[in-house]
Amino acid sequence: MNSKAEEILRGMTDQEWERIILQLAKYATRKSRKYFYRTGQDLLPNGDSVESLANQAILKLYSGERDWDPDKYPDLLIHLQGIVKSLLSHLATSFDNLKLVAEPKEPKEEDSRGSAVRQDYEMASWQSTGSKTPFEILLDGERQVIGSRALEILLIECKDDGLLLGIIGLMQDGIKKPAALAQILGMQTKEVYVAIKRLERKFIVTTERVKEELEMRSCA
Amino acid sequence: MTEAKKHRIADMDAIEAIAELSGEVDWTNDELRDAIRQEGIDPDKLVKNVLLSVKALNSNIDKFDLARKHLEAICGESSEPIAPLEQRLDRTVGNKEHLRVEECRKMLVALKPLEYQTILHMLRRLSGQHKAKKEDKNSLLVHERPGRKLRDE
Numbered sequence: 098m099n100s101k102a103e104e105i106l107r108g109m110t111d112q113e114w115e116r117i118i119l120q121l122a123k124y125a126t127r128k129s130r131k132y133f134y135r136t137g138q139d140l141l142p143n144g145d146s147v148e149s150l151a152n153q154a155i156l157k158l159y160s161g162e163r164d165w166d167p168d169k170y171p172d173l174l175i176h177l178q179g180i181v182k183s184l185l186s187h188l189a190t191s192f193d194n195l196k197l198v199a200e201p202k203e204p205k206e207e208d209s210r211g212s213a214v215r216q217d218y219e220m221a222s223w224q225s226t227g228s229k230t231p232f233e234i235l236l237d238g239e240r241q242v243i244g245s246r247a248l249e250i251l252l253i254e255c256k257d258d259g260l261l262l263g264i265i266g267l268m269q270d271g272i273k274k275p276a277a278l279a280q281i282l283g284m285q286t287k288e289v290y291v292a293i294k295r296l297e298r299k300f301i302v303t304t305e306r307v308k309e310e311l312e313m314r315s316c317a
Numbered sequence: 318m319t320e321a322k323k324h325r326i327a328d329m330d331a332i333e334a335i336a337e338l339s340g341e342v343d344w345t346n347d348e349l350r351d352a353i354r355q356e357g358i359d360p361d362k363l364v365k366n367v368l369l370s371v372k373a374l375n376s377n378i379d380k381f382d383l384a385r386k387h388l389e390a391i392c393g394e395s396s397e398p399i400a401p402l403e404q405r406l407d408r409t410v411g412n413k414e415h416l417r418v419e420e421c422r423k424m425l426v427a428l429k430p431l432e433y434q435t436i437l438h439m440l441r442r443l444s445g446q447h448k449a450k451k452e453d454k455n456s457l458l459v460h461e462r463p464g465r466k467l468r469d470e
Contacts, residue, residue, distance in 0.1 A: 107375055111368060118367045119349040119360060124340070126356045131336040134329060147358055151367045159374040244329025251335070268338070269331045270324060275341050290342045294352075297339040301355050 102165045105173070106158075117174055121154065122147045124178050128185055130304055134244065137236075139308065140188050154180040247307050254299040260292050261299065 129141040141147055154177050157163040165176045248265075255261040260282070267278055279289040326334075344352065350360040 103378055107378060114368055114371055115364050116346060118364050119346055119353065120344070122353050122358060122360070122363055123344065123349050126353070126358075127336065127340055131333055134332050134336060147353075147356075148363050148366055151363070152370050155367065155371060155374065159378070241327060241329055244327065244332045247332045248328045251332075265331070265335070268334050269326060269328075271326050273334045273338070275338070293338050293342050294344070294348060296335065297342075297352060298355060300335055300339075301352070 099164070099166065101167050105167055117177065118151055120174055121151050121177055121181060125150050125181050125185065128182060130300075132185065132189060133304065133308070134247065135240075136189070137240070137243065137311070138189070140185055150181055150184055153184055243307060243311070246310070247303055250306050251299060251303045254303055255296070258295065261296050264289070264292060264296060 125141060125147050129139070132138065132140055141150070154163075157180050158165055158177065163176075163180045165173065167173075170176050248269075252262065252265065255265065263282060264278055267281060272278055272281065275289045275293060276286050279286040282289065325331075339352075353360045353363070
């Protein structure tokens with residue numbers, strides 16, 4: 098680690114660290130939730146995982162494994178978020194790797210087991226091409242079903258909050274930035290920020306319900 | 318179907334966009350705590366535990382700094398960066414009977430704050446303190462003392 102980074106880290110107060118730790122935890126849960134909707138995998142199934150992620154990120158910073166250059170990137174939080182993002186990505190890759198199966202070797206023509214082996218090989222080769230396999234197409238379809246169900250639950254959660262329903266509607270129309278939402282709604286951006294925080298809380302509840310439903314379905 | 322509805326994005330895309338939306342907002346510490354608590358995480362425990370790690374790492378930086386300064390002083394050129402020092406150790410320190418060059422090299426390559434104890438051990442050997450009294454040996458684990466002792470020499 099360079100000396101300027103060391104100096105800054107050593108000079109940081111507990112309050113400054115507290116803020117960074119809380120923001121880092123929020124970032125990790127937000128990214129993990131997004132990953133859940135993308136893949137159906139829960140990367141952070143419990144609170145301990147968030148603590149471990151934050152610790153790992155900070156350890157990588159101090160050990161110099163993920164060196165921080167304050168001159169180039171003055172915002173330490175963004176640097177740490179980058180580390181958390183790659184840790185999550187690593188976790189996601191580990192999940193993906195569990196699904197991978199090695200491509201079989203091409204059987205020799207004179208293989209005594211005959212055409213069945215050749216047929217298995219050709220099927221496996223077809224599955225490993227760039228085009229989507231039937232399983233992937235099924236997953237895509239499943240993903241859309243989960244998305245629709247999540248939206249349905251979210252709309253029910255927000256049914257008494259006209260502003261949140263308005264924001265969700267606009268987001269369905271592809272408007273994703275708070276400033277743009279505020280402009281269309283004829284409000285100040287700050288007011289939209291307050292609403293987004295309310296929406297986030299409803300969204301956390303929604304995600305938990307979706308996870309529960311998926312779990313119940315897989316148990317059935 | 319209205320014109321607006323024709324342009325609607327897929328439900329899952331809308332959900333992913335909503336998942337990202339809160340990242341655009343500045344949260345106060347209390348709001349962050351509430352949101353984290355809602356995720357099933359105890360924010361006080363989280364902050365306390367991670368802060369403990371930070372303090373331990375800061376303490377290691379102090380020890381590491383001390384060790385590095387002495388290592389550089391012992392090797393003669395205090396401003397020399399670690400990598401050339403490593404190469405030079407390969408050439409020169411090997412003559413000293415009690416030092417194993419390869420061992421030194423490995424230690425230097427692995428210089429990280431968390432390995433300060435190894436570095437301190439090496440410093441002791443470099444500065445000819447390998448015959449230090451038993452109580453001095455134990456004191457090497459306390460970060461202020463070994464540095465002061467070495468500097469006095």
